[in-house]
Amino acid sequence: MSDPGSKGHVADWFRRLRTPLRRFLVGRGAVRVADLDDIAQEVFLRLLRYRTSEVVSQPQAYLFKIASNVAAEWAIRARHRFEHEPHWLDSLVAEDQVEETLDSAAAQNEIRRAVDTLTPRERQIIKLYFEEGLTHAQIAERIGVTLRVVRRDFEKSYSKLRGELKLQQTGALKYGSE
Amino acid sequence: MEANERRRLATEEASRWWIKMDTRSADTLSAEDQRQFTEWLRESPLHVSAMLHVAHVHDALGRFKGWSEVATDGADENDNVVTLRDQSPREESAPRRRSAWLPAALAAGLCTFVVGGAWMWLGRGEVIVTDRAERREVMLSDGSVVRLEPESMVRASMSDDVRNITLVRGRALFHVSKDPNRPFIVAANNTAVRAIGTAFGVEHKKDEIIVTVAEGEVAVRPVAPKIPILPMTQQDESPSAAQPASAGVVSKSVSEVRLTAGKQVIVQSSGSAEPVREVDAERALAWSEGRLVFDGVPLRDVAEEFNRYNHVQLRIEGEDLGQRLVRGVFQASDPETLIAFIGAGAHVSVTYPDRQNIVVAAAP
Numbered sequence: 001m002s003d004p005g006s007k008g009h010v011a012d013w014f015r016r017l018r019t020p021l022r023r024f025l026v027g028r029g030a031v032r033v034a035d036l037d038d039i040a041q042e043v044f045l046r047l048l049r050y051r052t053s054e055v056v057s058q059p060q061a062y063l064f065k066i067a068s069n070v071a072a073e074w075a076i077r078a079r080h081r082f083e084h085e086p087h088w089l090d091s092l093v094a095e096d097q098v099e100e101t102l103d104s105a106a107a108q109n110e111i112r113r114a115v116d117t118l119t120p121r122e123r124q125i126i127k128l129y130f131e132e133g134l135t136h137a138q139i140a141e142r143i144g145v146t147l148r149v150v151r152r153d154f155e156k157s158y159s160k161l162r163g164e165l166k167l168q169q170t171g172a173l174k175y176g177s178e
Numbered sequence: 179m180e181a182n183e184r185r186r187l188a189t190e191e192a193s194r195w196w197i198k199m200d201t202r203s204a205d206t207l208s209a210e211d212q213r214q215f216t217e218w219l220r221e222s223p224l225h226v227s228a229m230l231h232v233a234h235v236h237d238a239l240g241r242f243k244g245w246s247e248v249a250t251d252g253a254d255e256n257d258n259v260v261t262l263r264d265q266s267p268r269e270e271s272a273p274r275r276r277s278a279w280l281p282a283a284l285a286a287g288l289c290t291f292v293v294g295g296a297w298m299w300l301g302r303g304e305v306i307v308t309d310r311a312e313r314r315e316v317m318l319s320d321g322s323v324v325r326l327e328p329e330s331m332v333r334a335s336m337s338d339d340v341r342n343i344t345l346v347r348g349r350a351l352f353h354v355s356k357d358p359n360r361p362f363i364v365a366a367n368n369t370a371v372r373a374i375g376t377a378f379g380v381e382h383k384k385d386e387i388i389v390t391v392a393e394g395e396v397a398v399r400p401v402a403p404k405i406p407i408l409p410m411t412q413q414d415e416s417p418s419a420a421q422p423a424s425a426g427v428v429s430k431s432v433s434e435v436r437l438t439a440g441k442q443v444i445v446q447s448s449g450s451a452e453p454v455r456e457v458d459a460e461r462a463l464a465w466s467e468g469r470l471v472f473d474g475v476p477l478r479d480v481a482e483e484f485n486r487y488n489h490v491q492l493r494i495e496g497e498d499l500g501q502r503l504v505r506g507v508f509q510a511s512d513p514e515t516l517i518a519f520i521g522a523g524a525h526v527s528v529t530y531p532d533r534q535n536i537v538v539a540a541a542p
Contacts, residue, residue: 033234040227045315045325046467047220048353048377049460051393051439056209059216060199067230111242124250131245135202143253151197158193159186161235162228 033167035074042070107167114164122157125150184224191218192228196236221321307331308348311489313468321355322362325466327381328486336360349381351392351466365401369445372397378437379463385447390462391437399434400449461507468510474503477520481538484513492516495539499524 043066047055055062115123121143128139136154140147195215199207207215219225308314308326315325318334320341326332330348334341339359343352345366354362354373364371364380369387371380376394380387389398435443435451442457464471470487472480478500481492487510494500502524508515517538520526525541 033231036230036234037223037227040230041223041315043230044220044223044226045323047226048323049392049463049466052216052220055220056213056216059212059219063219063226063229064233107238108243111238112244112248115239115242115248120250120252123248124253126239127245127248127250129202130239130242133202136197136200137203154197155190155193158196158232158235159189161239162189162193162231163186165235165238167234167238 039067039070039074043067046070110165110167114161114166117164118157118160122153122160125153126157129154185228188222188224188228189232192225192232195229196232222317223315304334305331306334310485311487313487320357320360320362323353323355325351325353327465345380345382347382349379349465351377351379351463353377354394367445367447368400368449370399370401372399372434379466381465387445388442389437389445390442390457390459391439392459392463393439395436395438397434397436398443398445398451400445400451464507465510470508470510472504472506472508474505476500477502477504480504480516484508484510484516487511488513489534491535493535493537495537499526499538499540 043063046066047062050062115126118126124143125139128134128142129136134142136150137147140150143150195218198211199215219229304318306314306316306324306326308328308330310328312328313326315323317323318341319336322341324332324334324343327349330350331346332350333344333346336342337360341357341360341362343362343364345364352362352364352373354376362373364373366380366382366387367385369389371378371389373394373396376396377392378394378396379390379392389396435454437443437454440456440459441454442459442462443454444452446452461471468487470480470483472483475483478494481494485491490513492513499520502520504516504519506519508519513536517528517536520538521528526538527541529537529539531537
């Protein structure tokens with residue numbers, strides 16, 4: 001196995017983390033934000049069942065791979081229930097229609113509202129990251145602060161947004177958009 | 179610590195890890211960071227949850243289309259304040275030390291007590307009980323995690339030099355947090371299992387005790403029954419739970435069996451152990467993942483096992499049908515999969531007398 005610490009394997013490492021993460025977020029499982037805690041319980045227990053030496057080699061990949069599996073299993077189970085209880089159909093369909101995806105206007109407004117609660121500098125930093133695609137180091141250079149300050153502001157922004165964002169579900173309903 | 183406070187801390191840590199692992203950065207996590215991150219993740223479901231939530235935040239920002247309208251006025255003015263705060267002696271991206279987490283685990287346990295009601299402080303130990311169709315996962319004060327299957331009962335008593343757990347009935351998976359100075363001992367009937375840091379399952383099956391190791395190593399040894407050191411203060415235990423061996427009586431002189439990952443031993447009621455055998459630990463411990471594995475088990479017993487896991491109760495009618503052997507893997511929470519399986523191999527009629535019961539009978 002390649003050494004994840006060596007720079008020669010950055011692309012490799014990136015791919016390993018990236019794929020399972022994408023699959024978790026946009027895979028074929030419908031994950032409501034409210035369900036994330038339950039999924040986390042299950043993911044946690046499954047993580048414990050692997051040997052430490054296995055997980056340590058690529059913990060991020062394990063985390064999101066397991067999460068995506070659990071999410072998919074939940075979706076299958078939901079579908080099963082669905083078959084057995086046809087009268088649930090109406091309510092489920094109705095519910096689906098009002099649910100927001102991350103691309104809906106309501107979700108976009110909500111993200112906008114949450115971002116506006118950040119300090120100007122935090123907004124500036126995540127904007128440079130997501131809009132212009134800069135790296136942390138490039139952002140630091142652009143606005144003339146240290147890399148450490150950039151990372152710290154990122155951390156604070158994400159912590160705040162976790163509490164602030166009131167979205168109903170993750171992007172997981174974007175079926176097959178991977 | 180308040181639940182909100184624990185959540186806030188977990189979120190901060192998750193954000194720190196997330197930023198540290200930023201996929202756009204040329205730096206990768208060092209081997210030491212990978213190890214610490216793994217350890218952190220496996221400390222608590224709360225950490226896993228925080229990590230998933232932070233991933234969600236990142237995803238939402240990545241899909242946001244209105245960046246051009248986001249104002250950043252005043253970013254420069256804010257600069258001084260931030261720089262000043264940055265000079266505080268704060269460890270950069272260092273994961274929080276373990277000590278801060280232990281009270282959280284303790285608080286988590288107390289929360290379970292308040293909410294669940296089945297977590298009691300009795301005498302000198304905590305007692306965790308599950309009912310029919312109930313599975314419960316509890317973090318003990320030492321950070322170890324016990325996953326209790328339905329109709330099971332565990333008593334935990336922690337002291338400075340030993341962690342004594344008694345599996346009074348049922349079965350449980352233990353994930354033991356490392357503490358070389360305090361062995362973690364699980365007693366069940368006449369069997370004691372000693373672990374330092376590992377994952378293993380212990381189950382009562384009829385009169386036997388089955389020990390299966392998923393990770394690490396444990397020592398299994400018979401213990402002298404009927405000399406419990408811990409007083410049994412409970413009145414409500416089933417007769418089968420009477421006088422389980424206390425972990426406290428483990429004597430070093432008795433021969434012990436060492437089990438490593440993927441090994442299983444069955445200890446009979448007489449105290450004699452069958453030879454250690456190699457098993458597919460994942461399969462042997464499938465119950466801890468909500469799956470039931472049967473290798474030629476009479477349908478009647480299979481139904482009983484399902485009923486343990488579900489509120490909806492399955493009844494098999496007809497002696498012949500009840501004796502049919504079942505071989506397969508099923509989702510414990512879904513009796514319908516079993517019914518479909520029976521239906522595929524035998525001519526049966528399935529009726530639903532009410533919401534709580536399913537009757538499967540040999541078709542006339």
